[in-house]
Amino acid sequence: MKNIYIIGVGLIGGSLAIDIKKNNPDMVIHGISRKDATLETALSLNLIDKKATLDDIENADLVIVSIPVDATVKLLPTVLDKISDNGLVVDAGSTKVDICKVVENHPKRRNFLAMHPIAGTEHSGPNAAIPNLFVGKTNIICEVEKTAFKLQEKALKLFADIGMRMRYMNPVAHDKHIAYMSHLSHISSFMLGKTVIDKEKNERDIFDMAGSGFASTVRLAKSSPEMWTPIFKQNKTNVIETLEEYIINLTHFKELMKQDDFDAIFNEMKDTNYIKDILNGMG
Template structure:
């Protein structure tokens, strides 16, 4: 895989480019973006070696698609149209069902590998790209059986080579589970930020009182709305289900407060402390 084309050179695409280049110095990474300014920045940061367009994809060995998921759904069939029969296309979207469905009947479906690297920060754009973002992180691969073995083998070797762990899952299960562990976290962070901002309008010094707990909890509210709105739209049903359960727990907590039942509140928090053991077990 000497000629790699990165469609989208932001946090994920740029960080993948850095790590792939570090472990495979002979590859040439070509960048594709709607904005020439993005490509210029990527060049200046040495994230890519050359600029490219969609029409250049005929020369690709590997195409990495790291753009908003709604754009991926629209563009993916065209990408598969343009590649050679020996090329592989992977995407890094946070939803998988709609993306897989968009190409389920494409003649080159065997040239596509659906994946979701579980890594990131709250920052976006080429300047957010960092080395080592994926080391020790899980990469969810969906419908691997639909990708020709020769190509999936090359891809998995490439991604494990930069330190990723591979896990296999079907797209429906992926979208359901990711709604709980990722999408709900972002909504909670956005809404906490909204709540505090609205309060801050009347109490100007509220942020002077904000400590590290607030900063870490609201960190994800700095994430890109351009990326996250399409994710919520594509995973609407699962996100609504998680929100309903979350709201029930918040309402229950509020009722315990009203009842002065702090013994029950203590027990709930104590039981939830077990999450540290779960997280330590998968880190």
């Protein structure tokens, strides 16, 4: 692979560009964006080597689509239209069902690999790109059997070389699991932030009294609504299901409080402490 084209040079696209270039200095990273200012920033930060347009994709060995999932669904068929028979297109979307479905009958389906690198921060845009974002992170690969073997083999090695481990999953299972593991935590963070803003009218009080626990819990509320609204829309059914279960648990906790049943509350929290063992086991 020589020519890499990245559509959407923000946190994910830009961070991929940094690590791919570090491991493969001879590769040429091309950036594509609706906004020229984004590409100028990416150039100034050395995230990309050159600016490009969609018409240049015919020259690509690899195209990484890293834009909001609704935009991916609209653009992906066009990108596949333009890719050469020897080129590969991958996406980095947080939902997979709609993205896989839109290209399921495309004549160049073999030139597409659906993936979701599970990494990120609450920041967005080219300035948010950082090195080593993907070290030790999981890259979910969907419908790998529909991608030409020689093409997927090169791409998977490229991503493994920057530190990612591959996990294979079908799109339906991916969207269901990610609703619990990622989408629910973002909603919780947004709504905690909203609750505090609504009730604590004095911004100084929020600033002075916010401890590290609040800051870490509400961190995701700084995430981009432009990115997350389409995710919630595409994964609506799964997100609603997770919210219903979450609300049941919150309501149960509230009822225990009303009943002064703090032994039960202690036991609930003690049982939930097991989550640290699960997460530590993944470290």
